Amino acid sequence: MKDSKRHGIKVKNNNYKKIENFNKIVITKILLLILFSMALSISIMWRKDLSIETVIGTSLLIAILLILLYKDLMRYRPTIYRNYSIMLLIGILLLGNILMGLGSYYILESSTIWLGDIDPQLPIYAIPLATGSMLAALLIDIHTAIVFSVITSLLAGIWQGEPLYSIFSFISGLTAAFGVIRCKKRSAIWRAGLFMGLVCVLASLMVIFIQGQIFTINTPVVMGFAFFNGLMVATLVSAILPLLEYSFNLSTDISLLELLDLNQPLMRNLLIAAPGTYHHSIIVGNLVESAAEAVGVNPLLARVSAFYHDIGKTKMPEYFIENQSRPVSMHEKLTPQMSGLIIISHVKEGVELAKQHKLPDSIIDIIQQHHGTSVVAFFYQKAKDRQENGVSPLVEEANFRYPGPKPKTRVAALVLMADAVEAASRALTEPIPTRISALVDRIVNHFFLDGQLDDCELTLRDLREIKSHFVYLLTSMFHRRVDYPGFETKDENSDKKPAKPEAV
Secondary structure (H helix, E strand, O other): OHHHHHHHHHHHHHHHHHHHHHHHHHHHHHHHHHHHHHHHHHHHOOOOOOOHHHHHHHHHHHHHHHHHHHHHHHHHOHHHHOOHHHHHHHHHHHHHHHHHHHHHHHHHHHHHHHHOOOOOOHHHHHOOOHHHHHHHHHHOOHHHHHHHHHHHHHHHHHHHOOHHHHHHHHHHHHHHHHHOOOOOOHHHHHHHHHHHHHHHHHHHHHHHHHOOOOOOOHHHHHHHHHHHHHHHHHHHHHHHHHHHHHHHOOOOHHHHHHHOOOOOHHHHHHHHHOHHHHHHHHHHHHHHHHHHHHHOOOHHHHHHHHHHOOHHHHOOHHHOHHHOOOOOOHHHHOOHHHHHHHHHHHHHHHHHHHHHOOOOHHHHHHHHHOOOOOEOHHHHHHHHHHHHOOOOOOOOHHHHEOOOOOOOOHHHHHHHHHHHHHHHHOOOOOOOHHHHHHHHHHHHHHHHHOOOOOOOOOOHHHHHHHHHHHHHHHHHHOOOOOOOOOOOOOOOOOOOOOOOOOOO
């Protein structure tokens, strides 16, 4: 009775804590919504007649737009809306984009006195509101950038009181976002800015044509401002992107390419301390990259994650078989339980090293998940054999499982499977295509049945594609060679006759 009462009290306490945490989260979201709505409302209504009714009405309208953005992320990007740092980044991008647009507009407006008698409204075509859309595409994804462009264009229309300007802002934002898809070099930002400038020129010509001002002096001025818009966006994005990457610990294809450099400190240390693991990581990188496109993930992220997934082995490299040069294994003097702990610890060590060197969170997560909660099978079986022989006490499987979590993304699942497949293929005595295919099939099916792929959104079709890519690449790696004349190698004692067996 006492135990049941205690259990009931614990359940109630847990429920109270969940309700309390839920209430805190809801209150925090509401406060952030109010804060960003008021800030955006005051920003776009600055230097206008700021009556209480105008501010409240504009704030409510902006709040509706932000709620729609939040609902869209809940539906189509659930991993983003649960990540509060990304949600904060989106809010900062929205507010910062408007404030930056305000600042540039007032500077451009004051500079029009040097251009003579022109319409003071023309500088609006040079306001770099597409900066936020380009940054959203680089730092988050293209879907978020599209929704961001919609909201920014609507805010721009409210700010200027001109519906045609909303269309211009939407076109420039979409062009900026699509211009940096799979952007792998800093110079690609400038190419996207130049292309966006040309599109802005066309869009501005369409706007002034609708307004009936195409044959006025305003036309060349508008074209110049619109092209300058693209150059300003490229300049601002190039300056702000590294700051946001560092502040929010995010990775773009540009920063991933920098991590792909094998002269990075972590990779150099891996090569020197654990050359076998280094070579293994390179092969795993080739495997995951070959299958990444087939399952719809970024192949560059997959390759970089594979390069760094085993950096924790640099702490005790001699305890991993690919780095052992001695005929006697370091595990011979250890119990299976101790050997299992050493093998499992390389995941924790890898996470710590990755955090010390400030690797992106996406790569740190994959390092932590690349074994899931799978079992260190060799030492677990060894411990069971010792138990059956009465040498060791009762063996629990949980003590030989990695702490996890299981792979949460398709990239982490790819690294999990490629890691096991590459290691197991080294043990094949005769790596012919049929044996390689059977091995890959057996390993992938084992992870599937063990539940390691439950949380990563891989379909059966994806698994079939992954297997075929793995088999193709491994078969190519273990290709046969002909003997080169004059370079045949054989045992120095191969010509000698075998010794006669001694009589027992």
